[in-house]
Amino acid sequence: MSETTNRGQQLASLHARLGGCRLCLEAGYQVYPRAIFSGGLGARLMIIGQAPGITEKEAGRPFNAGSGKRLFQWLSQAGIEETWFRSTQYMTSVTKCYPGRSKSGSGDRLPTPAEQRLCRPYLEAEIALIDPALIIPVGRLAIGLFYAGQFTLEEVIGTEKQLDGRWIIPLPHPSGASRWHQAESNRLRVQQAVQRIQAKLHFAQN
Ligand code: SF4
Numbered sequence: 001m002s003e004t005t006n007r008g009q010q011l012a013s014l015h016a017r018l019g020g021c022r023l024c025l026e027a028g029y030q031v032y033p034r035a036i037f038s039g040g041l042g043a044r045l046m047i048i049g050q051a052p053g054i055t056e057k058e059a060g061r062p063f064n065a066g067s068g069k070r071l072f073q074w075l076s077q078a079g080i081e082e083t084w085f086r087s088t089q090y091m092t093s094v095t096k097c098y099p100g101r102s103k104s105g106s107g108d109r110l111p112t113p114a115e116q117r118l119c120r121p122y123l124e125a126e127i128a129l130i131d132p133a134l135i136i137p138v139g140r141l142a143i144g145l146f147y148a149g150q151f152t153l154e155e156v157i158g159t160e161k162q163l164d165g166r167w168i169i170p171l172p173h174p175s176g177a178s179r180w181h182q183a184e185s186n187r188l189r190v191q192q193a194v195q196r197i198q199a200k201l202h203f204a205q206n
Helices: 003-019 054-059 066-077 082-088 113-130 184-204
Strands: 045-049 090-093 134-137 161-163 166-168
Touching: 003 113, 045 113, 066 082, 066 184, 090 113, 134 184, 166 184
Parallel strands: 045 090, 045 134, 134 166
Antiparallel strands: 161 166
């Protein structure tokens, strides 16, 4: 069996396990058990978000609504076209199931650290099997996977780092409710991140 066939089977098996995963429910966390991700072998770029929102849960695809629109507006400035990305690259998140609304009712709740730990082996397996050359963690929770300790978005957006032979270039969460990326100084940071992504595309696609 070729290495690619083997990896393809492992990825199919991983996706099947994700499709039936009820670990959070079994541990008492009220998630909506439908793992949202997209992509397959051959992807060289990987976007990692925080967790699906309600529109992602309903549509069954990552970054489906306004956040996705803004994210792909940023990426289009790096020369990445949304249809191409969605059909050939990989999108996933720190936790894969919609966590529901926050207790205050203002927005979706953040997955707890325990939920993140439950889901982490899936993400590690996705990264190992897809083996992306460039990872774009989107939002603080996803960025925290690659930046240890305390950090501010101001410190990391617009920077890049290499880890295990991959480039990591973080972006802020593109939610319309976020004021962070709307501040002028932070728009410049997002532009720097976009330029870095563009500069890495050649590397990522070879
Ligand atoms: S969030 Fe992850 S660990 Fe929790 S039920 Fe969904 S797939 Fe399983």
